[in-house]
Amino acid sequence: MAQNELAHALEILKSHKVRLTPQRKTILNYLITHHTHPSAEMIYEDLKQHDDSISIATVYNTVRLLVDYHLVIELKNGDGSTHFDYFGQPHYHVVCENCGKIADVFAPEFSRLNQQLDEITRQQTHYLVNRTDIEVKGLCPECQAKLGLLHNR
Amino acid sequence: MAQNELAHALEILKSHKVRLTPQRKTILNYLITHHTHPSAEMIYEDLKQHDDSISIATVYNTVRLLVDYHLVIELKNGDGSTHFDYFGQPHYHVVCENCGKIADVFAPEFSRLNQQLDEITRQQTHYLVNRTDIEVKGLCPECQAKLGLLHNR
DNA sequence: CCCTAAATTTAGAATGATTCTTAACGGAGA
DNA sequence: TCTCCGTTAAGAATCATTCTAAATTTAGGG
Structure with missing residues (x-):
């Protein structure tokens, strides 16, 4: 494979x-x-x-x-x-804002979402769309635990 | 305002x-x-x-x-x-891969799309989502014209 | 299989956006 | 108004990335 x-x-x-x-x-x-x-x-x-x-x-x-x-x-x-x-495989990413760890997200809706976005973008801006990237930012489970501890003191 | x-x-x-x-x-x-x-x-x-x-x-x-x-x-x-x-106002951006020009895209679906993405991301990765950015890349109308001309020779 | 043109690789120098450093300064709560 | 501590500023420093120029290599044609 x-x-x-x-x-x-x-x-x-x-x-x-x-x-x-x-x-x-x-x-x-x-x-x-x-x-x-x-x-x-x-x-x-x-x-x-x-x-x-x-x-x-x-x-x-x-x-x-x-x-x-x-x-x-x-x-x-x-x-x-x-x-x-x-x-x-089509997928997007989540980045931890605290430690930088990157995780992959595979969503079945991803392709359809992308098509929707392409269409909206094309209609509104007349740009010829080549690719659409989605980037999510947040906190990974480990950093949630770490920062949660600090907050609880 | x-x-x-x-x-x-x-x-x-x-x-x-x-x-x-x-x-x-x-x-x-x-x-x-x-x-x-x-x-x-x-x-x-x-x-x-x-x-x-x-x-x-x-x-x-x-x-x-x-x-x-x-x-x-x-x-x-x-x-x-x-x-x-x-x-x-919630919006996302398209960037021209040729000249770098950035355009704004305001889509009514944007908030709903973001919520969907947040939910999928959370379920799959257990990250705590803070923000979701969408970045579209393509060719602006001007560059399409320019490059189109070159291709037609 | 060999030759050649054109693309690619490489090491090291150069670039340039961003961050760091340290001293002077200035917000805002008491 | 006073004082504490965060902020500003100028220039130095950092460091990821690109550039340069020479040597090497790919791929197509003979």
Whole structure:
């Protein structure tokens, strides 16, 4: 399944005449198999640990490329860097405003909601819509507990 | 109306025991009366032109404060800086991926959609939801025309 | 299978938005 | 009015990201 996912993503790139370099395959595969919402720096460090060492510039170039082709989406969690997530299945994200932890949300309504939003947006602004991202912010269960304790003193 | 809006916003800050300094009032008033989605730098430059000169550090501090109290929301348009918008009426934004122009979208469904999203998010992740932002990306009418011309050659 | 053009990778420098630091200042409650 | 403590300001510092230029590599054609 992850194997198919990689092949599928590579196929999309290929069909756009994007060169399939080893670095791009490595990073794409990393994102498909690690749903940890890593930053460019984290991808770079993690790959350095293992066999493949890829320059930080290439990591930045590649994730931007993958975002352009809608294979990956960008996330901000307030730590100053940009985080990335492979976008195989439609979903959105919740970010903890206290610790920055990111969680995925898979909602069956997601596609329909997006279509609705696209339509409203198009009618009201005449923009040609490419993508719609939903970003929810709040407190993760752990931070609720922590902050709850403090409030109870 | 803008007058009331300012008073209303100041009241919210006051109720949270936030000090109402002249700088904060100036910046808040600027954002209430300028729906141009300015960056911190743009706010700083624009206020320098007129009577009030406020340090760039204070502009950054103040917009962060206003975001924390949900009076203002942050936007990214791909130019590297963060843009700000007074959030008096619930709305969301479309960003042009070509030129960065930001447009507001006011949808009557917006509040209901948000509630739905909050509920789904809460059930699935147990996060305590604070706010939900929707960000649509696409091409503004002008850029559609420009790029359309290029494609037709 | 080899060659070539054009794209990509890389290391390190450069950029630039944002944050930090520290001293002076000023709101607001008593 | 006084005092405490949060806020402002200028400039330095940080750090994520982009840029630069040279070396390398992909992919298509012969």
